[in-house]
Amino acid sequence: MVEFLKQNIRKIRYVTSIVSVALMVVSLVALGARGLNMGLDFTGxxxxxxxxxxxxxxxxxxxxxxxxxxxxxxxxxxxxxxxxxxxxxxxxxxxxxxxxxxxxxxxxxxxxxxxxxxxGSQVGDDLVDQGGLALLISMMCILGYLCFRFEWRLASGSLLALIHDVVLVLGFFAATQMEFNLTVFAAILAILGYSLNDSIIIADRIRELLVAKQSTPTETINDQAVIATFSRTMVTSGTTLMTVSALWLMGGNALEGFAVAMFIGILSGTWSSISIGTVLPEWLKLEPKHYLPVEVDSAP
CATH class of the missing domain: 3.30.70 (Alpha-Beta Plaits)
Structure with a gap:
């Protein structure tokens, strides 16, 4: 498995990136055409x-x-x-x-x-407004953290991966017309944190390798970063999926929406961190010089 990954990691990253973009388009179409089936928490x-x-x-x-x-x-x-x-x-x-x-x-x-x-419907309207505000604030905080932690080319990949995961979950619920309630919304907020963690692990490794191997092409750096963090990502995602699967199978109707949203979010968060999170910085021409100290001209 490791040898296959080493030989084909770049092809895997590019193919999954194309698949991710296609799924985002399909999800947005489903959202626009069918909308979300709001539960009683929002409609009253x-x-x-x-x-x-x-x-x-x-x-x-x-x-x-x-x-x-x-x-x-x-x-x-x-x-x-x-x-x-x-x-x-x-x-x-x-x-x-x-x-x-x-x-x-x-x-x-x-x-x-x-x-x-x-x-009443008024309570539902308030919940929609508060939920949207909570999602907006969390995304702005994440954006601020990424801009502080990474150079903007590398941060943009992590941010787009987050948006990808949320859009996929919303698109699934729009396409299937499963009830969208407060538990599903809570799952989306949890997915943001989970996907961000995956993206930061890989981005941090990319940053280290860019500085350590300045003559190595960025594409190769990204390949090495994904391979270096792959086992950690699989263990973390695998154990979390086992827990979510147990909730899905045994949690009953009350936790079904939460478990489904988390299951989709964990899967998409894992591959988006590997694909979108690494491919977009390549397209934006990320290079080692972006993480090297800027020389200051001391001449008068």
Whole structure:
């Protein structure tokens, strides 16, 4: 595997860069054409906590509730056995809110509504504004850090890799119309930090090699940097993917969106750091002289 990587790393970097650009275009088209399927956290809806038979599972409840309450109905297990939190859209004007007791009585001998509340659309609008502001601030902070840490040609590769990862996740959710809620948004913020870490490790190695091997072409420097950090990247990404996969398989409906977003973000973050993060600085003509001390003319 290592020998194959050494012999083909440059071809791999260039091919994956082309694939990344193509996926970004597809994701942007999906976002523009279909948009995101905003969850109840952003659009508003009803939140009802019920107590039912302890033998019922989330699938039993969803199969009963969705035909009555709508496709975007979700259930989350509460602390006590048999207690569930149901989220569903507010009925349109002219429609009545279905009776939860009557709906669940088809599958449960005992139904008790513990609490019921409405999340207004105004709260959802505020969450959208605050979420967008949080994403903007985090990106600006990352941009400032990259500009301080690296020369702009090298920093631009890491920044574009971050944008690539976020666009891919948003494009996937737009294309599949999976619910985009607060847990998915939290995953996107986590992806930013994870992808940034990968990009910084490789960029830092590139900077070291540029100074140490000033006569070596930048393309070769980038190849060597990727190979030197490859094992570390695979171990980190592999162990994180195992954890996210466990959340995906065993976390249930409540964590499905978070796990899917993290899974896609980790995969894209790994290859974008290797491809976009190294190829873009080459296109911008990064050279060792950009990291060498500037000679000051002492002549009067």
């Amino acid at each position: 809806g009803m939140v009802t906590e019920v107590q039912v038979d302890k033998s019922l599972t989330s699938n039993d409840l969803l199969n009963t509730l969705k035909p009555e309450l709508g496709e975007f109905t979700s259930v989350t297990h509460s602390d006590d056995a048999g207690r569930w939190v149901i989220r569903y859209p507010i009925p349109e004007a002219g429609q009545t809110i279905p009776d939860i007791n009557q709906v669940l009585s088809k599958v449960s001998h005992q139904v008790s509504v513990v609490s019921s509340s409405m999340v």
